[in-house]
Amino acid sequence: MNILVINSGSSSIKYQLIKMPEETVAASGLVERIGLDGALIHYKSGDFKLTKEVDVPDHETGLLKITTYLLDKEFGVISDKDNIQVVGHRVVHGGKTFSETVEVTEEVKEKIKSVFPLAPLHNPHNLKGIEVAEKVFDKAKQVAVFDTAFFQTMPQKAYQYAIPKKFLEENDVRAYGFHGTSHKYVSEQAIAYLDRHEFPSSKIITVHLGNGCSITAIKDGKAIDHSLGLGPANGLIMGTRAGDIDQSVIFFLIDKLGYTAEQVNNILLKESGMYGLTGYSDMRDIEEKSAEGDEDCRLALYMNGYRIKKYIGSYIAAMNGVDAIVFTAGIGENSSVIRKIVCDDMDFLGLQLDPRKNAVRGKTVRAVNLPEASLKILVVPTNEELEIAKQSFAVVTK
Structure with missing residues (x-):
């Protein structure tokens, strides 16, 4: 199964095409300076590397550029965009709603939007990446992976702040945590290493x-x-x-x-x-x-x-x-x-x-x-x- 992993930022798209369950990286790269002069696309597949200045006015154009490179007859790794069965998206904040990874639905997108105030610099761009991917890879399943989900196991004594309870109960003001995908991955690697x-x-x-x-x-x-x-x-x-x-x-x-x-x-x-x-x-x-x-x-x-x-x-x-x-x-x-x-x-x-x-x-x-x-x-x-x-x-x- 080909899974395209997307990390969509305010002016960038970081990506990897990973074959699962083999866990092998077929291609990877970065589109940077989206919406600015001198936008660059970086692409790597095996020993092949390429960096090129391109015109990327928006995220949709950036994702289409990535698709073009993945499909290239000389250095591409897929023959049709429908060969990508799943697009996995990093979403920074899931609030208290998401304690695990989910397939994207309209309801999921609305909930991501509802926590914009908790991550105003990240979630809007993460959601934009999902919406663009839905158009470009219209037959693929879209999946949202939340940075905050790994920390939903924290006990209340750890996540609650010592301020009036109403801010927790009415406004969801609490510790959520970030870098969850990294902490989860390396902890599992460490535990396996320790035996x-x-x-x-x-x-x-x-x-x-x-x-x-x-x-x-x-x-x-x-x-x-x-x-x-x-x-x-x-x-x-x-x-x-x-x-x-x-x-x-x-x-x-x-x-x-x-x-x-x-x-x-x-x-x-x-x-x-x-x-x-x-x-x-x-x-x-x-x-x-x-x-x-x-x-x-x-x-x-x-x-x-x-x-x-x-x-x-x-x-x-x-x-x-x-x-x-x-x-x-x-x-x-x-x-x-x-x-x-x-x-x-x-x-x-x-x-x-x-x-x-x-x-x-x-x-x-x-x-x-x-x-x-x-x-x-x-x-x-x-x-x-x-x-x-x-x-x-x-x-x-x-």
Whole structure:
């Protein structure tokens, strides 16, 4: 079965064509700068790679361009667009309505629309991707996979905020969580690596570190706590997002310094985090500058690691133990520096990093702890597209 996985953003479409149940990627790529000058389409199939500047005024044009490449007689991988039987869509927010992956219906689309206020930067574009795919691949089944669904197992003591109950009961104000497809995928990979015969009751902490960052406590395969909340802004320090902050700072900026609420929101989401601390949002630049002696960059790295340490400690307490700490996503998989900062001075927990193993990059699940360490430190490459394909396949074949 051919499943086209789509991650539709405000000005981009990330895609993969995955053959299931073989779990093999036939083609992948990205359409970027949709609606802007200099739009680009990237396409990869096997050893063939192509990047081309194209005119892409809207998402429908972008998806049609992708289809043209998939059908190309020279480097395409399908002979007819109807060879795509399923289109799996990443949808950021499912609110409290969706606790699992679903086939798209008119009712599902209306419910996705109803939670626009909870994810105004993401859900409208996710829904647009669904509507466009329905037109382009009119014979395929459309499936929605929700980032928030994995966290529906969190207990109320973890997801409810200590504010008047009416906001939960009347307005659904609570912690929902994000990066769910990533946390689900890497936790399952980690549990399989640990071997359930040895760990029949698993306690895993997954640390997703990219431009957006989050951390999850996962007990027996189910999320019990998570660092992101109503929106994807709190918790760990991120590329441009502040993460946890005393709410008094917000009112100080508004009441004392004269910023508007919109300006403060923009500051916290787009001008803070590692960018606000250093002037750089890319961790590679920050690590390079730190190595050259930039004190702002050095401090930012240690602030970043310190925040992760605190969450690890609290989640170990929440689960009454832990079997493995799992690092994933762009920074988690590739930054030996951040992993070292996080794991240093944590030996009282049995967290002992092997410097040699930590310095090696790889594309498979690997342990980077010392052999004698009582706690596993794993690096697990995430694969959100494959997870979406697996969940979509399960829905249409059950």
